[in-house]
Structure formats: C-alpha cells, structure tokens
Amino acid sequence: MTERLYYDQTYLTKFSAEVTAVREKDGKTEITLNQSAFYPTSGGQPYDTGVIGGAKVEDVYVAPDGEVRHVIDGKLNAGDAVDCEIDWARRFDHMQQHAGEHMLAGAVYRLYGGNTIGLHLGADMSTIDVTMPDGSTHLTEEQIYALEMDVNEQIHQDVPIKCWFPDEEELNALPLRKAPTVKEHVRIVAIGDKEMVACGGTHPSSAGQIGMVKIVDARPAKGKMRLGFVCGMRAFKDYQMRMKVSDQSAEMFSTKVEKLPEAIARMQENISALQRELNALRREQALQQVAGLMENAKEIGGAKLVCGTLPALTPDALRELASGLIEKGGVIALLASPKDGGGYLTLFARSADVSCDVGKLLRQASTACGGKGGGKPDFAQGSAPTDEVIMKAAELLAE
Ligand SMILES: [Zn+2]
Structure with a gap:
C-alpha cells in the first residue's frame, strides 16, 4: 500500500519513489508508488498536480482498494526509481x-x-x-x-x-x-x-x-x-x-467609493423621471399621429381601417390609445410601435359593431412575417421583427 507522505510532511514538495504498478485505463497511464506526497482528491479537496519521473501528473485518486493512483501523461515501468515534484502553488x-x-x-x-x-x-x-x-x-x-x-x-x-x-x-x-x-x-x-x-x-x-x-x-x-x-x-x-x-x-460618478450606492440611487431616480417624461411625450406625439391616421382611414367593408406605425410606446399606452380609437364604433385599428430592445409591439383591435376577427388576423399576419401573437376576436397583441406585419394584415383584410 502507498505510504502517504503528506500526512506527516505537509510541506514536502520533492521526493523519490519507486513505481510499484503500471496499468492502462481509457488510453491513460496510471501508476502506483511505494510512497507519495501527491494528495488524491478526497474530502472536497482536489488532487495535486506536478511531475513524476518527467511525466506530468493529470489526476490523483484513491482506488476502491485504498491505493493512491496517479494518472500521468507519459510512460513509466514498474520498478522504475522516479524523482517527483508537486506543484506547490496549487497545493x-x-x-x-x-x-x-x-x-x-x-x-x-x-x-x-x-x-x-x-x-x-x-x-x-x-x-x-x-x-x-x-x-x-x-x-x-x-x-x-x-x-x-x-x-x-x-x-x-x-x-x-x-x-x-x-x-x-x-x-x-x-x-x-x-x-x-x-x-x-x-x-x-x-x-x-x-x-x-x-x-x-x-x-x-x-x-x-x-x-x-x-x-x-x-x-x-x-x-x-x-x-x-x-x-x-x-x-x-x-x-x-x-x-x-x-x-x-x-x-465615473465623480464620487467616493462609500458614496457610490447614493450616487447610483440618484441616477436611477433621474432615469425614472426622464422615462416618465419621455413616455408622456411619446403618448402625446402618438395621439397627434392617430388623428391624422383617422383622417386617412380607408373604408373597408363598411368600417374605417386605421393602420400605421406609432412612436415607441409602453404596452399600456398602446392599449389605451387603441381603446380610444375603437371606442366610437366602426373602426379596425392595426398598430405597431417600436420596442426599446429592437422589433415591434403589435396591437390589432376593432369596435364592437365590426365583425372581423383581429385575433385570427394577427396570428396569420405574424406567422407570415416571423412574429408571434394572438388574442380575442376584438383585441389582440403580439410582437414582430419589423412593422411589415401591418401591411400584411391590411392585405389579408382586403382579401
Ligand atoms: Zn482538513
């Protein structure tokens, strides 16, 4: 059985030993020594690396019979006298x-x-x-x-x-x-x-x-x-x-390390305030655009078709705007709005007195344009890589 030198000589990095057995396993050479300072993986501590007789040590483990096996990158024979060295930094x-x-x-x-x-x-x-x-x-x-x-x-x-x-x-x-x-x-x-x-x-x-x-x-x-x-x-x-x-x-914040959390909290507050302001401005802009879209709306099967790409809106603002559009009756709205991370939000809606299924329409148009989404016959939402989905839906509707 291998004498485990590390038990009593923890600081031993160089030692001489004799190869007592050699075997091949999974294309690797495994050897046992009469004595070894190499620590085998156990108790949560990983194995030592280093050199045995010029060969690199790639793994050290305890076999079921209690022997310490050294997996090496090289060839050694039983009976060889070898000089060994442990990678001390790792150990x-x-x-x-x-x-x-x-x-x-x-x-x-x-x-x-x-x-x-x-x-x-x-x-x-x-x-x-x-x-x-x-x-x-x-x-x-x-x-x-x-x-x-x-x-x-x-x-x-x-x-x-x-x-x-x-x-x-x-x-x-x-x-x-x-x-x-x-x-x-x-x-x-x-x-x-x-x-x-x-x-x-x-x-x-x-x-x-x-x-x-x-x-x-x-x-x-x-x-x-x-x-x-x-x-x-x-x-x-x-x-x-x-x-x-x-x-x-x-x-980056022109402050001291200990003041960093304070500076970051301040910046987050500023961003939130700016975001709220930006959302309000975009909503305003969208409302103006919608008025124009209404004027240019095409008649289709007795309903007004309002379709277009709006500024970047929050999903809530887009829903609110669409609800406003269909409220008065006789309207089909096909809307898209760019998302911050790329792509578009899509929202299709119709007034209660119009009979088409915008949920089905959104699914069909999205599938054709690489997007996704769906919903009820009168209100559906989704996302798409481009706003071509609006044109596609208008075409489908015309058919
Ligand atoms: Zn311990």
Missing part, C-alpha cells in the same frame, strides 16, 4: 482554502449551532453547506460579520494547526465537532483550541498562513445554507478586483 492554495473551511465550519458551529455537511473547493470560490438548528437558510449581515471576525482574529493570533493519529482511548475523549466517518486510522486536525475534527487533508502548520478568510456569498441551496468563501491569496486577489471595480465606478 498551498488548496491548504489555505481547506484550513479556512475548517475554521469557518467551526465558527458556524460554535456561534450558531450550524452543522457543516459538505465542502466544495472550487476553482474560484469554495462553498460549505450548513444545516442550521432552526432549519433557516439565511444569516444576517451582522451574523456573517461575526463569523468572519471570529475566524480572522484566530488567523491574526496565528494559532497552531496540528494533525495526528490518536489511539482509540484518546480519540474517544477528544471534543470533536462531529463524529468521524471512518472507524480506523482516524486522523485528527486541531486548529487552536476552537476547532477539532477528523480529517485526512492537508493544512498549513499555523492559521496565520491562511492570511484571510472572507465570505463572499450566502444563499439557500437544497434546503441548506450555502456559504461561499475565499482564503489566502484568493482573498487578496478578490480584494484587488473589487477595489479596481469600485474605484473605477466611483470615478
């Missing part, structure tokens, strides 16, 4: 995220009685799923700040992180945060005097090396509370990114 990043997760899970448990179910160490942020005693899936901003403060204070105190294999008697007496999932060779990690739990992963030797833990997301997920967080260099890079974005935004 140390994983150690920071992993140890940060322990501290966060410990703090959620101590402060709020929340039980952490799973860790997912992602490429950008990591997440834990927490079951709260009252089943809630939400933490207040103050509760999140309290969690972050608890964890980061211990990081600043640089509390020690220790890992060891206790014997059964010692294990039974330890105040673990949760019961171990394995029965034998239980490995314990203790972070300062506030977190102690079974874990086979890799951790730095003291909390100071985690640098910082920052919660960046908190939301309900599958009935649990999911906390997203970043640690170490990831937290620093996240800070850099957020500063860049907030500084740029503040400059």
Whole structure:
C-alpha cells in the first residue's frame, strides 16, 4: 500500500519513489508508488498536480482498494526509481482554502449551532453547506460579520494547526465537532483550541498562513445554507478586483467609493423621471399621429381601417390609445410601435359593431412575417421583427 507522505510532511514538495504498478485505463497511464506526497482528491479537496519521473501528473485518486493512483501523461515501468515534484502553488492554495473551511465550519458551529455537511473547493470560490438548528437558510449581515471576525482574529493570533493519529482511548475523549466517518486510522486536525475534527487533508502548520478568510456569498441551496468563501491569496486577489471595480465606478460618478450606492440611487431616480417624461411625450406625439391616421382611414367593408406605425410606446399606452380609437364604433385599428430592445409591439383591435376577427388576423399576419401573437376576436397583441406585419394584415383584410 502507498505510504502517504503528506500526512506527516505537509510541506514536502520533492521526493523519490519507486513505481510499484503500471496499468492502462481509457488510453491513460496510471501508476502506483511505494510512497507519495501527491494528495488524491478526497474530502472536497482536489488532487495535486506536478511531475513524476518527467511525466506530468493529470489526476490523483484513491482506488476502491485504498491505493493512491496517479494518472500521468507519459510512460513509466514498474520498478522504475522516479524523482517527483508537486506543484506547490496549487497545493498551498488548496491548504489555505481547506484550513479556512475548517475554521469557518467551526465558527458556524460554535456561534450558531450550524452543522457543516459538505465542502466544495472550487476553482474560484469554495462553498460549505450548513444545516442550521432552526432549519433557516439565511444569516444576517451582522451574523456573517461575526463569523468572519471570529475566524480572522484566530488567523491574526496565528494559532497552531496540528494533525495526528490518536489511539482509540484518546480519540474517544477528544471534543470533536462531529463524529468521524471512518472507524480506523482516524486522523485528527486541531486548529487552536476552537476547532477539532477528523480529517485526512492537508493544512498549513499555523492559521496565520491562511492570511484571510472572507465570505463572499450566502444563499439557500437544497434546503441548506450555502456559504461561499475565499482564503489566502484568493482573498487578496478578490480584494484587488473589487477595489479596481469600485474605484473605477466611483470615478465615473465623480464620487467616493462609500458614496457610490447614493450616487447610483440618484441616477436611477433621474432615469425614472426622464422615462416618465419621455413616455408622456411619446403618448402625446402618438395621439397627434392617430388623428391624422383617422383622417386617412380607408373604408373597408363598411368600417374605417386605421393602420400605421406609432412612436415607441409602453404596452399600456398602446392599449389605451387603441381603446380610444375603437371606442366610437366602426373602426379596425392595426398598430405597431417600436420596442426599446429592437422589433415591434403589435396591437390589432376593432369596435364592437365590426365583425372581423383581429385575433385570427394577427396570428396569420405574424406567422407570415416571423412574429408571434394572438388574442380575442376584438383585441389582440403580439410582437414582430419589423412593422411589415401591418401591411400584411391590411392585405389579408382586403382579401
Ligand atoms: Zn482538513
């Protein structure tokens, strides 16, 4: 069985080993070593990469028989003596995220009685799923700040992180945060005097090396509370990114970062006021245009056919205008109005004393022009890529 060197020598990056077995699987070479410092994917922490005997390591996993298998891009033979090196930047990043997760899970448990179910160490942020005693899936901003403060204070105190294999008697007496999932060779990690739990992963030797833990997301997920967080260099890079974005935004508003929400709220108010004003002007303009359309209306089967493309109107304004048109009786109105995002709103309506089915007419004309829509025999709405749909409907009506 492979001796797992990372248990006791977390900072070991270079080592020599002997290839004990080689097999081909799915076109890849998988090898086992007599000893290995490569961490295999487990407990939510991804595998280590690096080099074994000149071959790139593409995956490391634990086989059902407990062996550590290394998937490599290259050829090696059983019995080969190989020099190995781990990609330390990747591993140390994983150690920071992993140890940060322990501290966060410990703090959620101590402060709020929340039980952490799973860790997912992602490429950008990591997440834990927490079951709260009252089943809630939400933490207040103050509760999140309290969690972050608890964890980061211990990081600043640089509390020690220790890992060891206790014997059964010692294990039974330890105040673990949760019961171990394995029965034998239980490995314990203790972070300062506030977190102690079974874990086979890799951790730095003291909390100071985690640098910082920052919660960046908190939301309900599958009935649990999911906390997203970043640690170490990831937290620093996240800070850099957020500063860049907030500084740029503040400059655009000619204000300070802390005044940004105020400036954005003000701009939103201005936009709403302008939008209301614009809508009123467009409605006014449309009303004038409608008067002209009425004058030029064609007689068709005893009714007046009013058709045309109006200015950009809200759906409500377009409906109101059409209702006004058909109110006096004897009118068929076929109207289009450009939409802000492109394309046209379409609205067909007729007076109660006219007998054609504008719902059917809109469906037919829309289908012919790549649009969609429908409605009742006297009132129908839809959308179309162009306003040709009006001409098409007038043609259909004439037939
Ligand atoms: Zn751990």
